[in-house]
Amino acid sequence: MIRTLIATVLLSTLSLAAIARPVVIAHRGASGYLPEHTLPAVILAHGMSPDFIEQDLVLSKDGVLVVLHDIHLDTVTNVAEVFPARKRADGRFYAIDFTLAELKQLTVHERRDAQNQQVFANRYQHNGSNSDLFKIATFEQQINLISELNRSRGTNIGLYPELKSPAFHRAAGQDISQIFMAMLEKYKLNQADANMFVQCFDFNETRRLRNELGLKTGLVQLLAENSWQESDNDYAYLRSAQGLKEIAQVADGIGPWLPQLVDFETQAPTQLLMNAKAQGLKIHPYTLRADQLPPNLNWQQALTLTFDWLKVDGVFTDFPDKVSQYLQSKQK
């Protein structure tokens, strides 16, 4: 797997700065096994003892933080059946057009594509009789659930919330960051030593959270490709040495797409990896999936590449049990 001499020299230098144990972030809960972001997926993830459980956050019409990956509802809920008349002209259903009471009437299912096919075919198979198990959760419900499980299990599993599409929310008249900060204050979570990383794709908002809104917790700047249109940020710039320097002024780490860290053909690490480490930024790439492997790699090789070769500080994974098992096996 490790092929290039140059890369070997670079990586052995970098390994000096590597941390002892990377963190495991349960991506959308234990989403490899149960519908993403639902309370059952959180409970299962908690039982797998990751370091963090992720919450993607959007707002309801009445300004409640709900845990959903998309501003749209149609890919993971039965909204089209329950509220057929509520789609917009573009044919999509938007969470922000529904009150929390309405959102709670929906059931959540495995993610489906535009052809209504399950994106990960072998994941949870819905048979209809237990669909009430899976509902949209609020951020507050997840805070309370994880907190209480931490108390009863004697663990300290952290939150890893992501503020989704702040500019979209602002255009709709809502300030997701202000509402988020109020929730942190309510639960006394806005502390420098809180076991939490806050993440956002929009660097304008990342800066605002730290410099204007007084966020004290860990903060991670997510990195996309410009073609994804995640925000109006120039991600090519943010991934550059100068961009990373700016990020390091307000954030503790970056959340890159895994292919941005390594050339899967040559196994050579990218300049982004080197430059981020040089800035002292933690690196938490997304997303390790046992059922959607990086090109040319099996699961074991993907883990070896991510942890032993790239030496990242943590990873988002749909399979926290499998990643933890790998990391524990290396400690024996």
Ligand code: G3P
């Ligand atoms: O937040 C890390 C990772 O989840 C980013 O990708 O699109 O799954 O939120 P996404």
Ligand code: CA
């Ligand atoms: Ca996310």
